[in-house]
Amino acid sequence: MIKTLYDKLWESHVVHVEDDGTTLLYIDRHLVHEVTSPQAFEGLKLAGRKPWRVSSIVATADHNTPTKEWEKGIEDPISRLQVETLDANIRESGALVYFPFRDKGQGIVHVVGPEIGATLPGMTVVCGDSHTSTHGAFACLAHGIGTSEVEHVLATQCLLQKKSKSMLVRFDGALGRGVTAKDMVLAFIGRIGTAGGTGYAIEFSGSAIRGLSMESRMTICNMAIEAGARVGFVAVDETTVAYLKGRPFAPKGATWDRAEAYWRTLVSDQGASFDSVVDIDVSRIEPQVTWGTSPEMVVSVTGTVPAPEDFSDPVRREGVERALQYMGLTPRTPINKIPIDKVFIGSCTNSRIEDLREAASIVKGRRVAPTVKLALVVPGSGLVKRQAEAEGLDKVFVAAGFEWREPGCSMCLAMNADRLEPGERCASTSNRNFEGRQGVGGRTHLVSPAMAATAAIAGHFADVRDLI
Amino acid sequence: MQKFVQLDGLVAPLDRANVDTDAIIPKQFLKSIKRSGFGPNAFDEWRYLDHGEPGMDNSKRAKNPDFVLNQPRYVGASILLVRENFGCGSSREHAPWALEDMGFRVLLGPSFADIFFTNCFKNGLLPICLPVAEIDALFAQALAIPGYKLRIDLEAQTVTRADGKVIHFDVDTFRKYCLLNGFDDIGLTLCRSEKIKEFEARRRIDQPWLFS
Numbered sequence A: 001m002i003k004t005l006y007d008k009l010w011e012s013h014v015v016h017v018e019d020d021g022t023t024l025l026y027i028d029r030h031l032v033h034e035v036t037s038p039q040a041f042e043g044l045k046l047a048g049r050k051p052w053r054v055s056s057i058v059a060t061a062d063h064n065t066p067t068k069e070w071e072k073g074i075e076d077p078i079s080r081l082q083v084e085t086l087d088a089n090i091r092e093s094g095a096l097v098y099f100p101f102r103d104k105g106q107g108i109v110h111v112v113g114p115e116i117g118a119t120l121p122g123m124t125v126v127c128g129d130s131h132t133s134t135h136g137a138f139a140c141l142a143h144g145i146g147t148s149e150v151e152h153v154l155a156t157q158c159l160l161q162k163k164s165k166s167m168l169v170r171f172d173g174a175l176g177r178g179v180t181a182k183d184m185v186l187a188f189i190g191r192i193g194t195a196g197g198t199g200y201a202i203e204f205s206g207s208a209i210r211g212l213s214m215e216s217r218m219t220i221c222n223m224a225i226e227a228g229a230r231v232g233f234v235a236v237d238e239t240t241v242a243y244l245k246g247r248p249f250a251p252k253g254a255t256w257d258r259a260e261a262y263w264r265t266l267v268s269d270q271g272a273s274f275d276s277v278v279d280i281d282v283s284r285i286e287p288q289v290t291w292g293t294s295p296e297m298v299v300s301v302t303g304t305v306p307a308p309e310d311f312s313d314p315v316r317r318e319g320v321e322r323a324l325q326y327m328g329l330t331p332r333t334p335i336n337k338i339p340i341d342k343v344f345i346g347s348c349t350n351s352r353i354e355d356l357r358e359a360a361s362i363v364k365g366r367r368v369a370p371t372v373k374l375a376l377v378v379p380g381s382g383l384v385k386r387q388a389e390a391e392g393l394d395k396v397f398v399a400a401g402f403e404w405r406e407p408g409c410s411m412c413l414a415m416n417a418d419r420l421e422p423g424e425r426c427a428s429t430s431n432r433n434f435e436g437r438q439g440v441g442g443r444t445h446l447v448s449p450a451m452a453a454t455a456a457i458a459g460h461f462a463d464v465r466d467l468i
Numbered sequence B: 001m002q003k004f005v006q007l008d009g010l011v012a013p014l015d016r017a018n019v020d021t022d023a024i025i026p027k028q029f030l031k032s033i034k035r036s037g038f039g040p041n042a043f044d045e046w047r048y049l050d051h052g053e054p055g056m057d058n059s060k061r062a063k064n065p066d067f068v069l070n071q072p073r074y075v076g077a078s079i080l081l082v083r084e085n086f087g088c089g090s091s092r093e094h095a096p097w098a099l100e101d102m103g104f105r106v107l108l109g110p111s112f113a114d115i116f117f118t119n120c121f122k123n124g125l126l127p128i129c130l131p132v133a134e135i136d137a138l139f140a141q142a143l144a145i146p147g148y149k150l151r152i153d154l155e156a157q158t159v160t161r162a163d164g165k166v167i168h169f170d171v172d173t174f175r176k177y178c179l180l181n182g183f184d185d186i187g188l189t190l191c192r193s194e195k196i197k198e199f200e201a202r203r204r205i206d207q208p209w210l211f212s
């Protein structure tokens, strides 16, 4: 039988199917953080239930934690209570591994899981966080779930799901100079729209995907959710296997050989059919910058801010008008004329070591423009931070005028003290440019790390290709 | 979970596409470790003129008169009419908690974001997808007719308009069953414990590296 990778991942986890197709899927890995888990643990306790298999749990505090002056602890009492609640819950239940606040392994849950080898091909991975799709880079079925589902997985090690339709996205061609995985995924979302992937499981494939590192593949899968798809994944290849070898929680010895043989079957069979296919020629993609309040509102750095009259659909036109107003932008303004106030390099999309290297290579020997009020680099995890420091990247950033912070979600969603003030405009490597995402009234433009670094130096959006 | 069988409810129209969960319940309220009490902060940034933080007395805050749900005619609404891709963005279940706490039991729209859609069912909130033309007509009526109500019947899977027109909607059999009975799906899943254990035991043999 010819199968897609999605079929294989799905079928290997089916415990039971109801008459209407609702399926009980077994969950291999459960990632837990402080924001979406307290109510789940509480519900479990109230019902007198116990976690089914605590060795499936990888936990860390990331959303609320401060990124500087760790010795002071968490000043905001409400945030502190949430982090302490996670601490109490995990210490009571147990976990495969837990990185509490201030631990040297602490970091964004989606950065931590893969780097320690706790995300392995063929797994189902869930987390009470929509960007769980990140782990799809390892040929995992990785879902974001709500808190009731977190409780459901804690109690039963299963999730109730319905199979999605399948979409194959083929990225072919050669990436241009200065164009990265972030630009590929933004261009893709610009093409199909934020609801374009709703109801689909997306397999990212093609020669351009094969040519990407695991970290870049994670950047792409991370944003599958911004295209409306709950899961996005990439088949196993040499790059996947090489990345995993030697990671602390990856199998060893004879078990590794068995595992590797299995992982190599995690590809779509030749001739497998998909409900939808999208072809993208990456050689035509230029560095991307979002201009609006949805990731689909994106253009090339060489482009201009659109005008409402460019859109014929009245609902869209109104959305564009509202976005322009919120973003404080005039139609037809060239993207490279838009000045910025802040720069944020971080988030589960772009805070891994390669992202920091990419940004540092632009920044090296240059200075952040004096008009930029704050330029932040927030590594994705303690491990990334130490690696970057070993390579001297921290010094490059600091010398250029960036602040070098402790790991966490930080200004991706501004639950801690890192945020935009009303009206401030930010070049951000995160994944969401919704109204208020980085602080009330804040204006977010999504870009790659290289483009964020370029904007920091120029003081406005600019083409990274002019600096390399 | 609260049961849902039938509802005659006042309709409030929220006429914008891509309403994300950050807008439904801003992140500062996610610091709570409770499930309840989010209603007064639903749509906080649109609903109030000042910036909201947890712990504020919301009854004393100035409301934004331009925000549709602040209009007196929609007070007490239990059906929210929405546009495409409602509930996109973050997976936070605080969004359906907030909507329900605000008094909504039904959402009617052309499309919903995936995770949000699932989260609604877990909380006794019924999201109904209808064709765009039906939704357009409902918006027109809700805006034109003060006190506009609809009857929602989950058993029959129908939305009945005041003018008598009956619109059928689809819903998964399993979700419908859970919602009609107010069943907690953890309990239902645990009825399958033996099957889960068998599956797990097989997996330990076939893929031992997943269990170390």
Ligand code: SF4
Binding pocket: A062, A063, A108, A109, A110, A129, A131, A347, A348, A349, A408, A409, A412, A413, A430, A431
């Ligand atoms: S970095 Fe941002 S998107 Fe990623 S998990 Fe944290 S808050 Fe969510």
